[in-house]
Amino acid sequence: GEDVEQSLFLSVREGDSSVINCTYTDSSSTYLYWYKQEPGAGLQLLTYIFSNMDMKQDQRLTVLLNKKDKHLSLRIADTQTGDSAIYFCAPGGYQKVTFGTGTKLQVIP
Amino acid sequence: NAGVTQTPKFRVLKTGQSMTLLCAQDMNHEYMYWYRQDPGMGLRLIHYSVGEGTTAKGEVPDGYNVSRLKKQNFLLGLESAAPSQTSVYFCASSPKRGANYEQYFGPGTRLTVT
Numbered sequence A: 001g002e003d004v005e006q007s008l009f010l011s012v013r014e015g016d017s018s019v020i021n022c023t024y025t026d027s028s029s030t031y032l033y034w035y036k037q038e039p040g041a042g043l044q045l046l047t048y049i050f051s052n053m054d055m056k057q058d059q060r061l062t063v064l065l066n067k068k069d070k071h072l073s074l075r076i077a078d079t080q081t082g083d084s085a086i087y088f089c090a091p092g093g094y095q096k097v098t099f100g101t102g103t104k105l106q107v108i109p
Numbered sequence B: 001n002a003g004v005t006q007t008p009k010f011r012v013l014k015t016g017q018s019m020t021l022l023c024a025q026d027m028n029h030e031y032m033y034w035y036r037q038d039p040g041m042g043l044r045l046i047h048y049s050v051g052e053g054t055t056a057k058g059e060v061p062d063g064y065n066v067s068r069l070k071k072q073n074f075l076l077g078l079e080s081a082a083p084s085q086t087s088v089y090f091c092a093s094s095p096k097r098g099a100n101y102e103q104y105f106g107p108g109t110r111l112t113v114t
Helices: none
Strands: A004-006 A009-013 A018-024 A031-037 A043-050 A055-058 A061-066 A071-076 A085-091 A103-108 B004-007 B010-013 B019-025 B031-037 B043-049 B065-067 B073-078 B087-094 B109-113
Touching: A004 A085, A009 A018, A018 A085, A018 A103, A031 A061, A043 A055, A043 A061, A043 A071, A071 A085, B004 B087, B019 B031, B019 B087, B019 B109, B031 B073, B043 B065, B043 B073, B073 B087
Parallel strands: A009 A103, B010 B109
Antiparallel strands: A004 A018, A018 A071, A031 A043, A031 A085, A055 A061, A061 A071, A085 A103, B004 B019, B019 B073, B031 B043, B031 B087, B065 B073, B087 B109
């Protein structure tokens, strides 16, 4: 099956940029998603990128995709305390997606 | 429009007891999923369904059963609960849109088995 790896923890200062990285093994993913989970809540879709793109920008979010290296990253510009959450990388497969372990982002005021 | 709802929100079971978790969605989505979330392990797929009356095994199906008798409901059953099933359970649904399996999540059920 698909393996999706993320570092477990990232700490940044408010106002700095955050970069969350993800590597995956299944090269057939058509859509690759980023989800956000706030404490005590379910996951919410943050953004996604289609596999024939290498970059997608959405306000403060930038997604970079390197299909050759099977590497996906999420950059959050001007990180705010409200961005503190767990971020999941989730490459899509046939009829389902596979979630990474999640990266807990801590924003220091 | 409530989205995806889960019942109950919390539950404590003794080892060997049984229970059913209910997931309901009002978005007319074809696909529904049950996940468990454990610290440091992300979300792992238990079972899923691609339509009314169909179910399929995910990554960690042992000890669980599911049913999808109505399109809007997806039930997860534990026949004989074990402490290893202590976890947070999430249900999700997805519309059928080509290769896009964007998922909408419920708020979760926190289950403790003692």
